[in-house]
Amino acid sequence: IDKEGKEVxxxxxxxxxGNFSGGVSLVIKNGKEGVINKKGKEIVKPGNYDEIWSxxxxxxxxxxxxxxxxxxxxxxKKGKEIVEPKYDEADDxxxxxxKVRIGDDxxxxxxxxxKKGxxxxxxxxxxxxxxxxxxxxKVRIGDYEKGKYGFADRKGxxxxxxxxxxxxxxxxxxxxxxxxxxxxxxxxxxxKKGKEVxxPKYGEVNDFRNGxxxxxxxxxxxxxxKNGKEIVKPKYDAASDFSEGIxxxxxx
Numbered sequence: 001i002d003k004e005g006k007e008v009x010x011x012x013x014x015x016x017x018g019n020f021s022g023g024v025s026l027v028i029k030n031g032k033e034g035v036i037n038k039k040g041k042e043i044v045k046p047g048n049y050d051e052i053w054s055x056x057x058x059x060x061x062x063x064x065x066x067x068x069x070x071x072x073x074x075x076x077k078k079g080k081e082i083v084e085p086k087y088d089e090a091d092d093x094x095x096x097x098x099k100v101r102i103g104d105d106x107x108x109x110x111x112x113x114x115k116k117g118x119x120x121x122x123x124x125x126x127x128x129x130x131x132x133x134x135x136x137x138k139v140r141i142g143d144y145e146k147g148k149y150g151f152a153d154r155k156g157x158x159x160x161x162x163x164x165x166x167x168x169x170x171x172x173x174x175x176x177x178x179x180x181x182x183x184x185x186x187x188x189x190x191x192k193k194g195k196e197v198x199x200p201k202y203g204e205v206n207d208f209r210n211g212x213x214x215x216x217x218x219x220x221x222x223x224x225x226k227n228g229k230e231i232v233k234p235k236y237d238a239a240s241d242f243s244e245g246i247x248x249x250x251x252x
Contacts, residue, residue, distance in 0.1 A: 055091035
């Protein structure tokens with residue numbers, strides 16, 4: 001019903017109607033998924049696709065076929081197929097791009113497409129592609145255990161060379177990087193130009209929040225600023241992030 005109590009969609013027509021978001025809603029009829037607008041018009045008729053996800057940044061993932069062998073694509077809010085179903089996996093759009101995969105989850109390769117369906121990070125360029133954060137995406141060549149990580153921009157250009165054994169996403173302009181493996185590896189931070197503003201020397205680090213990051217060395221936690229200066233020397237057995245200028249810490 002609308003705000004005046006008028007029935008926009010008649011009772012009994014659908015077995016499920018989701019919440020409206022961006023002027024559209026998912027519906028299910030006879031076990032098939034579709035999309036309607038606020039006037040009750042079927043933008044995507046139930047049965048056109050085997051599964052439809054919620055809209056993100058104006059586009060929704062769709063799948064043709066079953067969960068194991070089906071192909072993924074994208075539609076807009078008018079029901080137009082913007083990206084034909086040809087990918088073996090796809091994520092929602094974020095920061096104007098969506099991650100897609102051709103091949104299975106072990107040997108397949110990833111890329112990013114824009115809202116026109118054009119691949120901006122070409123399929124086959126990397127063995128792993130993360131998700132964009134602050135305009136950059138972590139990428140890897142090689143397997144999970146011994147591969148090397150770096151960062152690429154929205155055009156697929158390598159901004160930070162693939163030389164690290166593990167990396168995090170960018171947050172507040174900096175990203176965690178690690179040299180070495182497992183418990184012997186050392187963590188630091190790089191900026192978006194690839195400069196190591198904090199040399200890898202810590203056993204563990206967390207992302208920056210409100211200008212400070214937790215660091216762990218020799219069994220103790222402390223805090224550094226974005227220049228790598230230890231604002232709070234590592235001396236606590238546990239610590240949490242600062243909130244409104246205060247951070248909880250503990251000893252023993």
